[in-house]
Amino acid sequence: MEIAIISGKGGTGKSSITAAFAALGRQVVLADCDVDAANLYLLFNPAHEEEQIYISGQKAVIDYAVCTSCGICIDYCRFDAITEKEGRVEILETSCDGCHLCARVCPEKAIAMVNSDQSRMVAGSFRFGKMVYGRLAPGEENSGKLVNMVREKASAMAAALTSPGQPPLILLDGPPGIGCPVISTITGVDHVVIVTEPSLSGLHDLQRAVAVALKMERKVSVIINKWDLHPALSNEIAAWCRHAGVAMAGQIPFSEVVVEAMVHQKSIPEWAPDHEVSTQLRSIFKWLISSCLLEMK
Amino acid sequence: MERVSPGEAVSAGISLKIAVASGKGGTGKTLVSTNLFSTLLVAEHQGSLVDCDAEAPNDFLFFKGEAAGSFEVTQMVPVIDTDRCTYCGRCRDDCHYNAIFILPSVPMIRVMEELCHGCGACTVACQEGAITEKEVSLGRVSHLAVDAFHRLTEARMNEGVYSPVPVIKAAIREAGHTGITLLDAPPGTSCPFIQTVSRADYVVLVTEPTPFGLSDLRQSVETLKTIGKPCGVVVNRAGLGNREVYDYLTAEQIPLLMEIPFDRELAALYARGMVAASVDLSWREQFTQLLNNILTHYGNSHYQW
Numbered sequence: 294m295e296i297a298i299i300s301g302k303g304g305t306g307k308s309s310i311t312a313a314f315a316a317l318g319r320q321v322v323l324a325d326c327d328v329d330a331a332n333l334y335l336l337f338n339p340a341h342e343e344e345q346i347y348i349s350g351q352k353a354v355i356d357y358a359v360c361t362s363c364g365i366c367i368d369y370c371r372f373d374a375i376t377e378k379e380g381r382v383e384i385l386e387t388s389c390d391g392c393h394l395c396a397r398v399c400p401e402k403a404i405a406m407v408n409s410d411q412s413r414m415v416a417g418s419f420r421f422g423k424m425v426y427g428r429l430a431p432g433e434e435n436s437g438k439l440v441n442m443v444r445e446k447a448s449a450m451a452a453a454l455t456s457p458g459q460p461p462l463i464l465l466d467g468p469p470g471i472g473c474p475v476i477s478t479i480t481g482v483d484h485v486v487i488v489t490e491p492s493l494s495g496l497h498d499l500q501r502a503v504a505v506a507l508k509m510e511r512k513v514s515v516i517i518n519k520w521d522l523h524p525a526l527s528n529e530i531a532a533w534c535r536h537a538g539v540a541m542a543g544q545i546p547f548s549e550v551v552v553e554a555m556v557h558q559k560s561i562p563e564w565a566p567d568h569e570v571s572t573q574l575r576s577i578f579k580w581l582i583s584s585c586l587l588e589m590k
Numbered sequence: 591m592e593r594v595s596p597g598e599a600v601s602a603g604i605s606l607k608i609a610v611a612s613g614k615g616g617t618g619k620t621l622v623s624t625n626l627f628s629t630l631l632v633a634e635h636q637g638s639l640v641d642c643d644a645e646a647p648n649d650f651l652f653f654k655g656e657a658a659g660s661f662e663v664t665q666m667v668p669v670i671d672t673d674r675c676t677y678c679g680r681c682r683d684d685c686h687y688n689a690i691f692i693l694p695s696v697p698m699i700r701v702m703e704e705l706c707h708g709c710g711a712c713t714v715a716c717q718e719g720a721i722t723e724k725e726v727s728l729g730r731v732s733h734l735a736v737d738a739f740h741r742l743t744e745a746r747m748n749e750g751v752y753s754p755v756p757v758i759k760a761a762i763r764e765a766g767h768t769g770i771t772l773l774d775a776p777p778g779t780s781c782p783f784i785q786t787v788s789r790a791d792y793v794v795l796v797t798e799p800t801p802f803g804l805s806d807l808r809q810s811v812e813t814l815k816t817i818g819k820p821c822g823v824v825v826n827r828a829g830l831g832n833r834e835v836y837d838y839l840t841a842e843q844i845p846l847l848m849e850i851p852f853d854r855e856l857a858a859l860y861a862r863g864m865v866a867a868s869v870d871l872s873w874r875e876q877f878t879q880l881l882n883n884i885l886t887h888y889g890n891s892h893y894q895w
Contacts (some may be wrong), residue, residue, distance in 0.1 A: 301646055303777045304616010308802065328615050329778035332802045371666075371709055373759075385782045387817070392686050392709035429815035431779040434753075469615035469646035469777050473752045492785075492861035494620060494648040503645065507747050522854065523861040526610065552830045555800050 294460050294480040294585055299467035299475055299506075301498030304389035305487045305513040306518040309551050309561060311466040312336050313574045314581075320454050320461040322420035324447035326440045326478040327468040328412075328427035334559050337419040343430075345440060347412040349433040350391040353384050359403045366395035366404065377426050387432050409433055414442050416450065423450040437473035444477070462582075471505045486542060490519050491526035499530065503539055512588055514540040514579060519547035538585070543577035545570055579584065605768055608884060609642075609790035610708035611783060613806030613895050616848065617796045618826035619643075621860055623774035624652045625877040628742075628867040632874060636739045636769030640761050642786045643776045644729060644745040651765035651863045653736050660732035663760045664725035665708035670699050675719035681721060704750065718809050729757035731764055743767050756784050760790050770881075779806075779813045785893040787814065792888040793821040793886035794847060799831035804838060811842065824845040824880065 298306040298314070312333055315323045322537075325331040362382050367375045374388035375395060384395075384404075397406040404405050411430030418424065419519075427448045429437040444465065451461040467478040485506045499513040499515065505512045515534050517547060520527040527544065534541050554564035562571045610623045620738060623639060627649075630637035634736055641649035660690035669683070677694040689705035690712060692698070703799070712723045729747040734858070736742060746759035747754040770809060773790055776782040787793050793814055797807040807823070814821050821837055830851040839846050856873075859866050 300615075303614065303646075303649075304618075329613075329780050330806045332614075332805055335801045335805055369710065369714070371667060387781070390707055392711055393684070394709055394711040394714060396713070397684065398714065431809065431816065432781060432784045436780055437752075443760045448629060470754075471749060471756060472747070473646050476750070486836055490861075493651045493863040494646075495861075497651065498646040499646055501749065508750065522857050523632060528863055533688060549830060552800055553803060556832050558801070 295463040296480045296484045297465040297467050297482045298486045301502035302495050303469035305488045305490045308332050308466055310465055310488055313562050314578050315421050315464055316562045317578045318462045321448045322451045323424045324443050324465045325389045325426035326465050328429040328436050328439045339417040339419040339424040340416040345414045346410050347414055347439050349409045349412045349435045351406040351408055352386050353395050354388045354407050356403045359401050365398055369398050394421055407477050411421045418447050437477035440474045440477035469581040471501050479511055480486050485513045486510050489517055491523035504532040514542040516542045517544045520544040521546045545573045607771045607777050609773040609775050609787045609793045611809040612796045613779050617778035617794050617798050622824055623772050623857040624865045625867040626772055628865045629878045629881055631740055638766040639772045640765045641744045641774045642749040642758045643758045645742045647884055649744050650744055653863050655736040658733040658735040660723045662730055663728045664759045665728055666723040667703045667706045667726050668701050668712050668721045669724050671720045674718045676718055680715040684711045684715040709856045731761045736867045741836040755785050758785055779809050793819050794825045795821050796826055798827045804835045825848045827852040846881045
């Protein structure tokens with residue numbers, strides 16, 4: 294069973310909620326697909342068992358011993374990545390898209406493509422099961438492919454968890470936004486949970502995230518986090534969900550225990566098991582698992 | 591170093607781009623950007639705000655104004671003339687995005703437009719003149735004039751597009767470049783973030799005093815160091831969490847520009863799409879102070895004021 298937790302807007306509490314679900318589940322494989330800003334390892338401090346290099350792409354590099362500064366590559370580059378400065382042709386590494394065209398059109402063969410190999414995928418065990426996460430090096434691209442690598446590893450780890458009666462649960466903590474890495478995170482999952490908050494920005498981004506998830510033909514449900522910061526807007530969001538035919542998984546009140554738990558490197562149900570937030574999280578999780586099991590039948 | 595007010599800065603004919611960014615999403619980038627923009631409005635000096643979070647643009651929700659034009663951002667994708675195509679496979683071999691699929695035995699050739707980055711390598715590779723290109727939409731850049739001297743610009747990527755970068759670049763290029771330009775950056779430290787902050791003179795990083803906030807702040811600072819951008823930090827939701835963020839700032843000698851305490855009233859204003867500095871004098875003073883702090887630190891880091 295694969296459940297992805299996404300949000301559209303950042304900072305709605307997606308990772309804290311995913312961590313709580315991980316603590317509540319059995320036979321859990323937790324995959325942090327927010328490869329741009331992976332954070333769950335901070336809470337769960339997994340024992341690293343495996344690390345793999347991820348080649349995020351390639352960048353063009355000029356051999357100045359050969360370059361004649363003819364500028365042909367500048368004319369062909371569509372990413373504004375090549376400029377001429379005082380008679381010297383330069384490649385802006387952060388703008389290079391790795392398409393290879395400059396290397397091909399260079400009459401002197403002065404341009405080589407070099408692998409970007411600073412990104413990593415890390416896998417290991419933590420106190421509730423297995424965990425895998427990606428770390429995209431700053432400024433690198435193709436985060437969607439790293440998400441795919443993380444998900445493949447998560448599936449392999451889940452397949453290795455054999456215990457009768459219950460299927461393993463793969464939880465995917467998604468990145469913010471609606472771009473490529475989000476699409477990679479929700480492709481083919483059994484259920485998409487979207488975490489929102491009662492603000493106009495939260496509602497706007499929720500609508501974009503729902504549109505993407507429905508486009509991918511996924512089952513979707515919504516959690517309104519910190520609902521009591523603006524009860525009227527929370528009602529409006531719930532009404533919009535009903536209208537859009539999206540299930541409400543539940544509402545969670547604002548509480549400082551969420552931050553306290555994080556500071557103490559604990560998930561919320563571990564830190565404050567009897568707090569209202571934990572009670573809500575347990576009932577949402579129970580609903581989520583039973584509705585996923587129902588869908589799968 | 592003398593303190594320079596935003597007004598003096600602008601009347602001195604200086605244009606300055608300030609990016610407001612954070613590694614972690616939801617730390618308050620938009621809160622800080624919209625409030626800074628509001629202080630520019632009140633100061634009655636020229637300025638603009640560019641919403642570069644093209645995947646989830648929200649800044650327009652906070653201001654009223656007149657639509658001041660918009661345009662489509664496009665990229666080129668190949669169109670194959672199957673009468674001329676010999677199914678040789680050169681275009682497929684040169685495509686680094688696997689966007690061209692060929693079955694010579696059928697024969698069949700397909701362009702998967704959603705994978706195409708528009709680099710033009712296939713057009714160059716084709717020996718038969720069988721490839722032409724057409725434009726497809728990636729998103730839209732829109733302007734909103736708040737008054738004669740202040741404009742908002744929004745980058746909005748279409749749902750399902752591979753990267754927001756082309757739309758972000760177009761929005762920054764077309765924004766007003768006189769006075770102070772605020773860039774509300776996309777979250778993260780990957781390509782969209784770099785493409786935004788590399789176009790700024792100074793970067794304001796917004797964080798929160800939690801382990802997640804600190805971890806993402808560290809990554810943002812390291813990234814800014816590699817591209818040599820000066821930065822300062824705003825700690826949002828101060829009072830929640832712990833002191834580790836402050837210890838980090840001291841150790842790294844990064845200026846703390848402002849602390850915004852966690853405040854239910856501020857959260858409620860923001861939730862309703864209201865800008866605190868527009869409706870509350872005390873918040874207006876605090877954000878004006880932030881702008882002054884930015885100008886002072888920017889001046890100190892560049893010795894040009």
